[in-house]
Amino acid sequence: MAGRLQDRIALVIGAGSIGPGLGNGKASAILYAREGAKVFAVDINPDAVEETRKLIADEGNICTTHAGDATVADSVRAMVDACMAAYGRIDILHNNLGITEIGGPVDLPEERWDRLMDVNVKSMFLSCKYVLPVMAAQGAGVVTNISSISAERYAGFPSVVYNTAKGAVKQFTQNVAMEYARKGIRANCVQPGLIDTPLVHTFKDAYPGDWDAVVRHRHAMVPMGRMGTGWDVAKAAVFLASDDAAYITGVSLPVDGGLSGIFTTPAEMPDS
């Protein structure tokens, strides 16, 4: 049976995982492929993206890899050219990149502000710069950018550059959506909430206290009682890329187990 994305070409930027296990980008690449897309998987880390390719190939699906830095214009142009050389079109651009930084304006070193803005925002500007003309020539395409519910609200601790960047991703996406709405191109954000990915566990070694308690707390904070997984984010991305979302553009879709709907913790909520 044909998948929901049968024979479409999906360029996934940041398709590896930062550590062992399944991140949002890796899960999305795998799910696009399960739905019939041919995946062009890009990552700065060749080993990480090779792992994604192998998982896709082991399921009998198609993936080509490319190593490149999504914050550097020449590198992004080269990845788009390589995708076109491999497949001749780009139907889905999935911008997964995102790093985190904790701290407010006084604590945060300037170079770390610049680095995060480059990785989380400039990478999307560059990929759109080179992919949108391809999609416009095709008269069709979908851009899906990974934002965060941090685009909307304070996380409970200072994280000024991350929240600023995710807010920028939302506005960037909406601008692209409006400019290209009559050219057959849709652009949307996914806003993950608390997702249990390798990225989160990179903080374990630096955390001085009981890391398992932090993980339990993250689960407990979510109204549905659990953190999400990479699959939850990937399923939303597949929906937005599919024809089921043909009339949806310019939106930011929370995938957060209800987290953005509350401002108390579930423990503080009444029982009934």
Ligand SMILES: NC(=O)c1ccc[n+]([C@@H]2O[C@H](COP(=O)([O-])OP(=O)(O)OC[C@H]3O[C@@H](n4cnc5c(N)ncnc54)[C@H](O)[C@@H]3O)[C@@H](O)[C@H]2O)c1
């Ligand atoms: N895990 C959460 O709780 C959570 C919550 C909200 C939003 N998000 C968002 O999800 C996205 C990340 O998800 P993930 O789990 O796939 O993360 P990840 O860090 O596991 O994977 C990101 C991949 O991008 C690659 N990468 C980093 N810099 C690059 C560059 N300059 N060029 C090319 N590739 C580069 C990394 O090597 C890595 O393989 C981010 O946008 C993040 O902000 C995550």
